[in-house]
Amino acid sequence: MDALARAIARPEPVDGLAERSPLAGLRRRSLGFVDVLAQSVSAVSPAGAAFTTPLLVSSIAGGASVGAIAVALVLVWLTAGTINEFARRMAAAGSLYTYVARGLGSGVGVVAGVALGIGYAFIAMFAFAGAGYYLTVLVDRLAPGAVDPVLLGACAVVGLGAVAAILLARGIRISARATLVVEAVSVGLIVALIVVLIAASAAELPAVAVEVVGGESPVGFAVAAALAISAFVGFESSTALGVEAKRPLATIPRVLRVTVLLSGVLYLGAALAQSLGFAAIGGGIADSASPANDLAVAFGLPWVGIALDVAIGTSLFACGIASTTALVRVVFSMGREGLLPAALGTTHPRRGTPVAALAVVLPVIVAVPALLVLAVDGVWSAMTILIIVATGGYLLAYVLACVAAPVFLHRIGELTWRSGLRAGVAAIALTAVAVVYLVVEAGGARAIGVWTFLAVLAAGVALIAARTRARPWLRHAIGVYDSPVADDVLGGIPAIEAEPGARG
Numbered sequence: 001m002d003a004l005a006r007a008i009a010r011p012e013p014v015d016g017l018a019e020r021s022p023l024a025g026l027r028r029r030s031l032g033f034v035d036v037l038a039q040s041v042s043a044v045s046p047a048g049a050a051f052t053t054p055l056l057v058s059s060i061a062g063g064a065s066v067g068a069i070a071v072a073l074v075l076v077w078l079t080a081g082t083i084n085e086f087a088r089r090m091a092a093a094g095s096l097y098t099y100v101a102r103g104l105g106s107g108v109g110v111v112a113g114v115a116l117g118i119g120y121a122f123i124a125m126f127a128f129a130g131a132g133y134y135l136t137v138l139v140d141r142l143a144p145g146a147v148d149p150v151l152l153g154a155c156a157v158v159g160l161g162a163v164a165a166i167l168l169a170r171g172i173r174i175s176a177r178a179t180l181v182v183e184a185v186s187v188g189l190i191v192a193l194i195v196v197l198i199a200a201s202a203a204e205l206p207a208v209a210v211e212v213v214g215g216e217s218p219v220g221f222a223v224a225a226a227l228a229i230s231a232f233v234g235f236e237s238s239t240a241l242g243v244e245a246k247r248p249l250a251t252i253p254r255v256l257r258v259t260v261l262l263s264g265v266l267y268l269g270a271a272l273a274q275s276l277g278f279a280a281i282g283g284g285i286a287d288s289a290s291p292a293n294d295l296a297v298a299f300g301l302p303w304v305g306i307a308l309d310v311a312i313g314t315s316l317f318a319c320g321i322a323s324t325t326a327l328v329r330v331v332f333s334m335g336r337e338g339l340l341p342a343a344l345g346t347t348h349p350r351r352g353t354p355v356a357a358l359a360v361v362l363p364v365i366v367a368v369p370a371l372l373v374l375a376v377d378g379v380w381s382a383m384t385i386l387i388i389v390a391t392g393g394y395l396l397a398y399v400l401a402c403v404a405a406p407v408f409l410h411r412i413g414e415l416t417w418r419s420g421l422r423a424g425v426a427a428i429a430l431t432a433v434a435v436v437y438l439v440v441e442a443g444g445a446r447a448i449g450v451w452t453f454l455a456v457l458a459a460g461v462a463l464i465a466a467r468t469r470a471r472p473w474l475r476h477a478i479g480v481y482d483s484p485v486a487d488d489v490l491g492g493i494p495a496i497e498a499e500p501g502a503r504g
Contacts, residue, residue: 022480023093023336025347026243026329026354036238036245036252038180040259043123043234043326045319047186048130048312049263050270051291053231056387057224057271065228066271068221072228073264075433076235078426079398080260083236084253085405085419089412091242091249092481094333095326096401099239101479103404103411109478110339110468112400113330114460118393118453120327121361123233125369126386127320128164132156132369133379134313141306153379154370161366164321168328168358170351179318186311187266193296193304194273200299201276219436226395226437229430230387231267233394234319235259237326243482244352324358324365331357337477339464388441388449389456395434396457402427 021028057065083096092098096116101109135156136149167178238255242248277295296305332354335344348355372382405423409415442450468474 021243021482023243023333023482025345025352026093026332027352028243028482029246029248030352031241031244032246033251033255034180035177036241037255037258038177038183039241039322039325040235040238040255041183041263042179042318042322043237044232044259044263045127045183045234045315045322046263046266047183047190047315048127048319049231050187050190050266051274051308051312052130052316052383053228053267054271054274055291056230056384057227065224066268066275068224069228069231069264069267069271071221071225072232073260073268075225075426075429076229076232076260076264078422079402079430080235080256082402082405082419082423082426083239084256085409085423086401087239087242087252087256088249090481091245091252092333093240093243093329094480095240095330096236096397097330098333098479098481099408100397100400100404102481103408104400106468106475106478108400108404110464111457111461112397112404113334113339114457114464115393115396115400117327117330117460118456119233119390119397120237120323120330120393121365122386122390122393123230124320124323124327124365125372126383126390127316127323128157128160128366129153129369129373129379129383129386130316131160131313131320132373133383134309134316136379138306138309138313141309149379150373150377154373157370157373158366160317160320161362164317164324165358165362167321168324168362169348169353169355179321182311182314182318186308186315189304189308189311190266190270193301193308194269196299196301197273197277197295198269201273201280219440222433222436223440226391226433227387228267229395229433230391232260232263233390234323234326235263237322240326240329248482320365324362327361327365328354328357331361333480334464337480338471338474339467339478384446385449385452388446389453392434392438392450392453393457395430395437399427399430399434402430 054065054069057068083099086099086102090098090102094101094113097109097113100112132153132155136147136152139147139152140149235256238245238252238259242252245251274291274295277299278291281295281298294305296302296308331340331344332347333345334340335342335346335357337345344354344357344360346356347353369382369386372385373379376382376385402423406415406420409419438450438453441447
């Protein structure tokens with residue numbers, strides 16, 4: 001028997017390990033790289049964002065939308081690198097909420113948790129509304145005037161929410177793989193259309209390049225960059241699967257880098273293709289209700305446009321599922337820690353899914369966009385409000401994570417000049433973009449989105465603060481993450497836990 005065989009057969013005892021993880025109940029180490037990648041890719045929804053984001057950005061930046069997306073890609077890449085400083089060192093279900101709490105303390109962690117919850121919740125609302133929007137576009141093209149688009153959009157949100165509930169309750173693996181297949185097919189169609197449009201409109205490239213370089217005013221460009229960042233939000237959602245991922249400290253950082261890079265390349269290609277395509281046909285992307293469909297028809301490919309409407313709508317539905325998945329795990333973490341009712345920190349005994357948290361958050365995610373569609377009398381109008389709220393939440397969470405990273409690294413003695421510089425640049429740039437974005441939007445037609453974000457943020461922080469004041473010990477419970485247990489280690493011996501009520 002060699003030394004390795006002896007070590008396995010008669011391992012040295014390792015004392016003091018916990019018998020159960022602080023986040024026990026979730027299916028630990030059950031998701032492979034593909035499943036975790038599916039979570040981040042679906043939350044970003046590259047197929048849906050590839051055509052909805054340039055449409056939103058061009059309404060602010062005009063021809064400079066390609067430049068705004070390029071700047072957003074750089075900022076998000078820096079942010080992803082900073083978040084990875086945490087992801088390489090701890091596996092958590094609370095995502096950035098847990099990271100910020102570990103870096104800046106429980107008080108700031110609560111603010112980050114509420115902001116991240118707003119981001120996940122409202123991007124899920126945006127995604128379900130977007131899926132309904134593309135359904136109404138498809139129905140109107142196939143049967144013009146047959147159905148009221150507002151009523152159809154609201155009903156579609158409710159129906160999609162019901163389907164999402166079934167998929168999410170059955171387990172993360174099923175929903176993740178289903179959404180990844182959807183994204184792969186959708187992205188394939190989009191890449192094919194991008195190649196066709198760029199090849200057919202190459203003569204317009206010099207004129208488009210002049211617009212990109214000329215750009216908008218600095219303020220307008222900053223607002224456009226913030227909207228472009230909204231195309232990437234959710235890239236970090238795989239960090240919420242830290243407990244469930246296999247080899248999370250290696251898998252999740254890889255997933256974040258891959259998701260940001262692939263999404264950024266796709267967005268740049270889609271924005272360039274749309275700019276070239278509309279320049280060639282003499283129109284403007286901001287005047288189009290469905291850029292992909294209109295360009296496909298203009299270039300003699302109407303069937304591609306219809307297929308893309310289906311693909312983009314389905315991609316947005318996948319985004320709604322993935323964003324809800326991440327939100328449910330943040331709520332689960334807060335319930336497990338005691339910041340929210342303890343029932344929200346429980347899981348299904350067989351499937352390992354946080355069904356209680358899901359039962360609370362999903363009805364809200366479905367009801368708000370459905371009612372908003374009816375209130376503003378249009379799905380697209382509702383989407384423009386929801387994306388502002390979501391972007392505000394994400395930007396605040398990202399800024400806090402970038403500030404927390406160097407503090408955390410310094411505390412554990414692993415801060416380097418490179419990691420500190422990256423975090424500092426990302427934090428300053430994101431803060432500037434966020435402030436300009438919110439100030440400008442607060443004075444515009446979509447000001448309700450800004451005030452909704454601020455109101456929900458203030459209400460959420462106040463409610464949790466009141467709970468921690470009534471239960472001071474909760475301040476020390478915030479920031480729970482997964483840790484090795486006795487069964488994970490050869491020779492692991494569980495620590496002896498004190499009996500309830502015993503004093504040391």
